[in-house]
Amino acid sequence: MIYQLKLPELTLKCLTDVVYLQMCFLRYASSRTALDQQSCEKYFSRHRRFRGRYQQIAKWLWGKKRLTFLKLLEKFAQGSTEEKRQWSKQMYREVIEFLQNPVGSITPNINKPTLSWQIAATEFLIKFYDEYLGDSKGAFPKSFFSGSELERFGREKFLSEFEKLNRIKVCPACDDERYSRIDHYLTKIFYPHLSCHPYNLVPICNTCNSDNKGEKNLLGSKSGNLRKLENIFLPYRGDGFQTDTYLKISLEQGLRKPIIIGLKVHPGKDLLERVEVYQYIFNIPDRWQKSIQTIDELVYRQIKQNIQSHVDGNSLKRGNLNIFGVRDLLDGILCNLFDNQGLVQWHFPMTWHLVTLINREIEPAVHSSTPINLENYELLKDIADWLIQDTIPHPVHERRDLAQKLCNVVLNRE
Template structure:
């Protein structure tokens, strides 16, 4: 994420309650091969002393069992039955998957990952592949085009994945009513807006209230992320960890982020933040700093964008996003992971400019190797770079508007100081007033900061030379960048000189006439 976002507490409680309900149903189905998948048995299972639903287990079991959709009231129960039958069967072709202890350990791992992501107290969380053994990714479904040797997940894992996805598809996708209030504990269901369902609209509206200063996509800072059509909020919801790869996070509150369409679909697609390549050995590591709702990271104060002005304002180039070690006590590996995910998964800062398009199937070593070459100033660089034409044009229009076409910058000895102070004020507004509200504010902020820092350094060097007597003290030096900005507002040296010559000529005539 480029912007800090907050997860509403009520959304967090509601959706995690649903995930706990899903896990309890799977545990119930896997508890005993003789267990019958029926309402009474499940109600008793939820009312156990060690279950979070004790005291109202029968109530929730009845709601889950009977559903609220007359056409397919028992679809989730049918999936649960298929999971139970395949979980306790012994016809899996691979011996390792025949062992019940492996299956139960798999269930424990899935539950642990769900709970760790919810608590967000650890510096990093190991998250394995859902399908397979957690280390090696195995495709979730076999198709008719796959050969007999194609490795696919065992049936019980496939049914578990379909079961998790069913809850999202049936209750949280577009135009769905949402989870019935009866799915939740009484103290929670009583607080559901409208008292009937908690679904997509409730999720989005609570997010807007909790993040009421955010009008731009929290991931890319490029587009608005929602529209309000007569009280109905329209927005895409991104699964930070793709739900098809990690079905147990399909309804997890920490995995759902309202974003723009580009971040959710056209740019990100199915890219996995945890693994560069599917099937990569070893579990993925999700660092706290890289989590979507990592409020403690303070991205606003931590991340900054490097900018190259060596080719002038007509060809500004964006560098990499980096983090300010002086302001952040967080895990260095976690901060690097957060920036790597922005670059590889969401193509940021590449999307803010042109050139150097996002490359597929590149690992971290490849990315680091390329960056090392790009940062090597000893040889001529051949990189196309991130040419910030779109961002810079937006910034320049903003600067012209802010400077009022130069009418507020008076010519004279203090002209450069006035211009510098005016642009410094604009920098403040971009950082404190316009961030979260206007598109592309983050890259505009750092381009303007780079310009002012460069010009300030040049002015300081001239002052030193004047103090040393190398340059005359009465010479007014105008840095190239500020000089170009003045030209946009009609305040460049040539125009100023022409105006002064014209004024002087008129005054000379007037003075001669007066003398006569």
């Protein structure tokens, strides 16, 4: 993700309960071939986490409205006992490791036609998400949760809890549209045991979810070897790439024809593979380049409006803005863009576009050893036009000119 995301406490608690429940269902069905409500109650009663609610859990599974869940679990139970146990044990271990210490690799699930029990288990796990988080009206049964005080928890609660805790209004993956989907960061097709995992669900926009990421496997690679978890950005773990990368932009084709070169990692940060994976999965920053003219227009509009508002507010007088005043104004716009990243569309690429403009146009003028010639500074020429100024003066050169005029008075009289 671009930005640091925080996982709401309620979401962590509720979905941790859900994934433990899913794993316990698999462990139960892997220990036998025939399932019944009484044996299910007995199995769950032996686990401290489910005491006081094991009867409601078993009743839920054998309820008339949950026949699909039961049939899938019964189909899973028909597999080889040893294979089922090994598979469910691995699923359980990876679920817990992803909760506590997400390092190393996770084995992707591969649906083999001959392993019908494994296909059934995969569908069983994913159905929890489809039923209770995929539908805006769905909500997990209260018996799934270990706290009796817990409220109704489903898709709407997931999104509202996220919004309350995170200072994010736009998609944290692309900085463009507003988020609207709950994405499986590690795709549920490959990692069904993480389909309801609190650390694997993140709100993003439909364009990122469907049109770009789709069913791509973040842990896959062209070589065929699996990546380790520490080699990709993980939601809710770390700062995101906002703090450790910058967007390199070229103005070689013209000030109003910016070209995005790519995301670059700050020196000393070992994030190159993470950035490359991110760019492949979400097609960022290539998608920004397609909108670069709009992004450029937005940056210039902010500069023009900011300057004109200062003039209209009488904080500046026309014809009296020097290069240091220009730099102060642009620095203020830059800080405002940075402060509002995650809240307003495209503020991440806009920030780095303005940085590029400042470095290209303003800094050379500030440090110029000669008076500023607007013909050499396209942005400053625009600013001077907005201010109805003939030039953008430099105080150093103004004082130098004044000193020379005073000296000339004496020289001309002698």
